[in-house]
Amino acid sequence: MRIARIQTAAGPQHAVESDGTWHHITDPFEESLRYTGGATTHSEATFLAPVTPAVVLGIGHNRTLNDHSLPIQAWHKSVHTVAGPGDAIVAARDRGTVHAEGELAVVIGKTATSLTAENALEHVLGYTCVNDVTNVDQNAVDERNFQGKAGVNYTPLGPWIETELLDPEQAGIDVYVNGTAKANSGTFNLPSTVVECLVYVTSWLTLQPGDVVMTGAPGTAVPVEPGERVDIAVEGIGTLSSIVA
Amino acid sequence: MRIARIQTAAGPQHAVESDGTWHHITDPFEESLRYTGGATTHSEATFLAPVTPAVVLGIGHNRTLNDHSLPIQAWHKSVHTVAGPGDAIVAARDRGTVHAEGELAVVIGKTATSLTAENALEHVLGYTCVNDVTNVDQNAVDERNFQGKAGVNYTPLGPWIETELLDPEQAGIDVYVNGTAKANSGTFNLPSTVVECLVYVTSWLTLQPGDVVMTGAPGTAVPVEPGERVDIAVEGIGTLSSIVA
Secondary structure: OEEEEEEEOOEEEEEEEEOOEEEEEOOOOOOOOOEEEEEEEHHHOOEEOOOOOOOEEEEEOOOOOOOOOOOOEEEEEOHHHEEOOOOOEOOOOOOOOEEEEEEEEEEEOOOEOOOOOOOHHHHEEEEEEEEOOEEHHHHHHOOOOOOOOOOOOOEEEEEEEEOOOOOHHHOEEEEEEOOEEEEEEEHHHOOOOHHHHHHHHHHHOOEOOOOEEEOOOOOOEEEEOOOOEEEEEEOOOEEEEEEEO | OEEEEEEEOOEEEEEEEEOOEEEEEOOOOOOOOOEEEEEEEHHHOOEEOOOOOOOEEEEEOOOOOOOOOOOOEEEEEOHHHEEOOOOEEOOOOOOOOEEEEEEEEEEEOOOEOOOOOOOHHHHEEEEEEEEOOEEHHHHHHOOOOOOOOOOOOOEEEEEEEEOOOOOHHHOEEEEEEOOEEEEEEEHHHOOOOHHHHHHHHHHHOOEOOOOEEEOOOOOOEEEEOOOOEEEEEEOOOEEEEEEEO
C-alpha cells in the first residue's frame, strides 16, 4: 500500500493509492485507516513530504562503503530541512561541493523503544526515498553533522510511503543527474541492516510515529550543481525528483 | 516579562506573569500579546517546558572551559528529550556517569536567518534555564552527540522565559545537587558569546519561533545519581528543578 501526503485546497491531506486514485484518509498512523470520502487523481496530485517528522536521524556506519572510524552511530538532521518532491534544493554557495545522497528512509509507525531484531519491523509504517543533501567539504570541521546538513530543503522525502516493501535489506537505489545514471547500489551494500539501525537507535532514543531514520548512503553520494535535476529511485517504492537551485 | 506555559484543565496554556498571577495569552510569538481573560495564581501553576521547539541545538565551543578541538559547532538534540520543570530525568543505567549541565537557553522569537552581531538579539523572544543532561562516558564513541544526549527527559527547560534579561553575556549560572552548590559560573565564562552562537548557527540553518539554542556549559557539568534533586539557577531568570530517577 502507498501512503502519500498531497496538497489540496483544504491543506495537506494524507491519502492511500488505489487504481491510480489517491483516497483521502484521516490519519496514516491509526490501526484501521479511516477514509474521508475525498479523493485526488494521480495526475492531479501534488505530493508533499509524506510525513512531518519530529525527529530525522541519519546513520553513520562503520565498515566498507563508508569511511567512518567509529561503531554505528546516529545523528539528528534538522526537521526544518525536510522538503517534498519537486521542492528546490537550495545548494549552499561558496561552501564547497554539494552532494545528493540517495537513501532508503524508514518511517516509524508505532512508538519504538528498545526494539529487538524480532520486533523492529513491526514498528515501521513503511519506507520512502530520501535525498540526504550534504555540504561534503564541511565534514572536516563538522564532526556533529550540523553545518554540512542544514541547508534549505536539504532533506527531500517521498514521493510516498510504501508499506509493503518486499525486503528493505535488498532494495536497489539508483541516483540520476539530469537523467543520467550516476550511482547504482542498494541497501544490500549498507554496513548495517535496516533492523540493526532500528535496534541501535531505539536502544538510546524512543522514536515516535512519523519519525524518520535515513539508513545511510551505500555508495550513492553524487555531486550536484545548481540547475541540475536529481532523481533518487528506490526499488519497490518509486522516484524522488528534485531540482538543485 | 516572564512567559510560561502552564498546565490547565483545558490543556497547556501560555501565560504572562504580573503581580504573582499568570495571565493566559493566545500566542507568545505575536507582536502584540492577546490575553484570553483566564488566569492562574503562581502558587497553583504547574509549569511545563515554556516552548515546544521543533529544533533544539547545543553549541560545541573551542576554547577554555571546554575540551573541544574544532571551531564553534552546533549539534541537534532530540526534541523528544524536552521536559518540564519537575519532570523526572530518567538517568541511563549501566551507561556510565550521567552529568547535569546547567546552561542558558535562548528561545527564538522570529524567523532567524544569517543574523548579524547587530540584529541577532532582535530575533530572540527571551531566555530560560536548560539542563543539558548527558551520558558523558559515551563521548568517546559518540562524536555526533546522539547516544550521550537521547535519554528520557534529558532536556529539562524552564521554568519560564524571561524576555528582559539584562545582559545574557553576564548571567551567572549555579548548579545545586540536593541543595548543595556544585558549580558556580556564568555565561561570561563561555568561549563564544550568545550573539556569536546565534550568528554562527543562523549562517547555516534558519531558525523558527520557539526553537531553542543551548549556549553550552561554562564549567557547569556536575555528576548526578538517581534519587538526587538538581537545580539550575540562572541569574535574572529563576531556578529549574528536576529529580533524577
